Amino acid sequence: MRSTSSRHMPPGDAPDLFQNESLALEKARAIHSIIDADAAEYRQSLGELIDHFQRLMRETRRLIGRSDRAEREMQALAQQLAYRASHDALTGVLNRSAVIDRTTRILRTTSAVMIILDIDEFKRINDDYGHPTGDAVILGVVDCLRRIVGEQGFIGRVGGEEFTVLLPGHDPASGALLAERMREAISDSLVVAPVDRRITASFGASINEIGTGFDTAYGLADAALYRAKRGGRNRVEFADQ
Numbered sequence: 523m524r525s526t527s528s529r530h531m532p533p534g535d536a537p538d539l540f541q542n543e544s545l546a547l548e549k550a551r552a553i554h555s556i557i558d559a560d561a562a563e564y565r566q567s568l569g570e571l572i573d574h575f576q577r578l579m580r581e582t583r584r585l586i587g588r589s590d591r592a593e594r595e596m597q598a599l600a601q602q603l604a605y606r607a608s609h610d611a612l613t614g615v616l617n618r619s620a621v622i623d624r625t626t627r628i629l630r631t632t633s634a635v636m637i638i639l640d641i642d643e644f645k646r647i648n649d650d651y652g653h654p655t656g657d658a659v660i661l662g663v664v665d666c667l668r669r670i671v672g673e674q675g676f677i678g679r680v681g682g683e684e685f686t687v688l689l690p691g692h693d694p695a696s697g698a699l700l701a702e703r704m705r706e707a708i709s710d711s712l713v714v715a716p717v718d719r720r721i722t723a724s725f726g727a728s729i730n731e732i733g734t735g736f737d738t739a740y741g742l743a744d745a746a747l748y749r750a751k752r753g754g755r756n757r758v759e760f761a762d763q
Contacts, residue, residue: 543574610679612657613664621678621686625736628690633734635697637687637727638743639663639704642755644683651717656683658714659721666707670700686740694729694760701725701758709756722756729760 550567608620616624628634641647641663648656660683667677667687675689687704689697709722726747730739742761750759 543578546570546574613661613679615664615667615685616676616678618678618680621676621680621688622736624676624678625686625688625739628688629730629732629734629736629739631732632690633692633729633731634739635689635692635694635700635727635729636739636743637689637697637701637704637725638680638740638747639685639687639723639725640681640747640751641683642722642724642751647717647721655714655717659712659717662712662714662721663708663723666712667704670704670707674700686743697727697729698758698760701727705756705758724750724755725758726750727758727760 546567550571554567556563608617608623609615610617625634625636641659644656644659647659660679663685664677664679667685671677671687671689674692675687678686678688680686687700689700692700705723705725709720712721714721724747726743726745726749728739728742728746730742746759746761750757753759
């Protein structure tokens with residue numbers, strides 16, 4: 523019997539991804555319709571179908587594997603983009619917009635202590651030692667905050683040398699204790715070469731009930747931070763509420 527594998531698609535037709543398989547199937551159907559076809563023809567047709575089916579199975583597995591990899595890569599990319607949109611590039615803590623969003627959502631359902639801290643005389647560090655050293659100081663401060671805060675709250679960077687710590691569910695006493703521990707961690711243990719003077723930070727904190735807006739919480743803590751700066755730096759002040 524004449525093989526049909528020599529057929530060609532009419533010009534302009536869309537390519538058939540399974541053209542060879544379709545031709546093999548047509549050939550098998552044609553042989554199947556011949557009542558007196560001999561065993562050799564049946565065997566040849568069946569062998570061709572087996573070969574094409576095996577190829578289809580291999581290609582299907584390959585395409586499924588490629589699709590799964592592409593999906594995983596897309597999910598990883600989406601996670602990376604979401605992370606970059608909500609985290610500070612240098613330190614990996616929340617960025618300003620994420621701090622606002624997180625604080626707003628948390629204060630809808632629970633009270634929270636908001637702490638703002640600012641590295642004392644940070645401009646002098648940049649001017650005297652350069653911005654790479656300034657970045658190292660910032661990273662060192664964040665490391666101190668992470669050690670103290672742990673899973674108890676959220677850390678954010680809202681400015682060049684200004685950070686926030688939000689402590690959901692904390693009362694004034696526990697908030698004051700953690701703020702003082704953060705201050706001590708920076709003042710007593712943070713050493714960044716070649717800075718040859720003590721690195722310190724000033725802290726302002728506000729106590730915020732459920733329903734408090736971000737601007738109110740931040741504004742009260744910022745006013746307390748201003749008092750800490752005027753009071754001599756390297757200290758913790760709570761807002762008058």
